[in-house]
Amino acid sequence: MIIRFKRLGFVIAMVSLSPVVFAQKAQQVTVLKSANENKVDVAIGGRPFTSFLYPDTLEKPVLYPLHAANGTVVTRSFPLQSRAGDPTDHPHHIGLWFNFESLNGLDFWNNSYAIPANKKKLYGWVRTDRILETKSGDTGVLIYHANWTDQQKNIILEETTRYEFSGNENQRVIDRFTTLKADKDAFFKDAKDGMLGLRLAHELQMPTTEDQNFTDDKGNVTVVKGGTDKVANGNYITSAGKTGNDAWSSRGIWCKVFGKMGADSVSIAIIDHPKNPNYPTFWHARGYGLFAANPLGEKIFTNGKSEKMLTLKKGESVTFRYQIVINNGSKTISVAQLNTLAGSFAKK
Incomplete structure (x- = not known):
């Protein structure tokens, strides 16, 4: 199946999308662009x-x-x-990011410093060229513009992303709204590696002593080493009730990873939005610490039973919306609370 989109205005609604806060006072958010580095720092309640x-x-x-x-x-x-x-596998897994494995034949997801120079032509880049807005307050705002390009800097897509940051004593929330506009015809081929990705701290990995091998679409094999340090203690649960390794390739409105970090229970949840393509998303959630939402990897996630392609003609746009919720405390955020958050986010 091919998903097509009508011509949309290249606009992201500039409305406040503050999260549901469970009986705690919202803390002030500071968003500050560096004067001499390509960096914007975000602090909440005076803490980084x-x-x-x-x-x-x-x-x-x-x-x-x-x-x-x-x-x-x-x-x-x-x-x-x-x-x-x-762990030192998958050097392209850095913090929280958004890109895709197969756009016009280029791999944006797996590109990193580890790719040999003679193979870089097979990979795409997301190049941020300007910060459009920063704002501090009860909800912090960051808006930027970037170009999805080939190695020669020919533009395939223009990206405008709006981040909204908020939090309270035990919670941090990121709302991300990304609009991609095609500068030329753009074809997202159904692929495993995409789109919103997060690489977890060691403690939030699922424990295993066995080495695991993962092969990308070019035949490159990455070995993820098992461990015996007993630090990893994470687990997944989805809105559909899938847990552990069963979360991978399943669909759900949200997925949560959780575990002990120090004395606290810590969780990270990603919430999908009903206006996103192919809702509810598939979860590319690996026990070794990759936590990703990928609506465009249906072929591999269904063992070839169906697939989803996304095509944008020149001038067409598509918007992806996600909420990331980080909690810490004596216990992690509950299923009922996540369902409430998802319902609120769906109305935005």
Whole structure:
């Protein structure tokens, strides 16, 4: 099946999309663009939350690292920093990002410093060229513009993304709204690796002592080493009730990863939106720490029973909407609370 989109205005609604807050006071958000680096820092309640990084040395912009409200870093440190015990597989997994494995034959997802120069032509780049707005307040706002290009910087898509950041004593929320406009005909081929990706801290991985091999569409094999340090203690649950490794390739309105980090229970949930293509999304949620929502990987997730392609003619646009919710405390966010959040987010 091919998904087609009518010509849409290249506009993202500039409305406040504050999350449901469960009986806690919202904390002030500060969004500050660096004067001398390609970086925007976000703090909530006076504590660092994340940074939007878009240097020329990265093949895509990322939010990195992500902190829970108690200051715990919930994303893997590698490859931008070093932390004892961090896995060093998949160097393209950095913080929180958005791209795709197969657009006009180019692989945007797997591009990283590890790709040999003579193979870079097979990979695409997301190049941020300007910050459109930053705003602090009860809800922090960051809007940027980027181009999805080939190695020669020929533009395939223009991206405009609006981030909204909010939080309270035990919660951090990111609302992401990304509009992609085709500068030329753009074809997203059904593929496994996409679209909203998050690489988890070691503690939130599912425990395993066995090595695992993963092969991309070009035949490159990545080995993910098993561990015996007993640090990993994570697990997944979806809105459809799938848990653990069964979350992978399943569909759901939301998916939550959870585990102990220090003395606290920590969880990260990704919530899909009913206006997204192919809702509810498939979950590309791996036990080794990749947590992704991919609505355009249906062929592999259904063992070839069906597939979804997305085609944009020149001038056409599509918008993707996601909410990321990070909680810490004596227990993780409940199914009922996530359903409430999902219902609220669906109305935005």
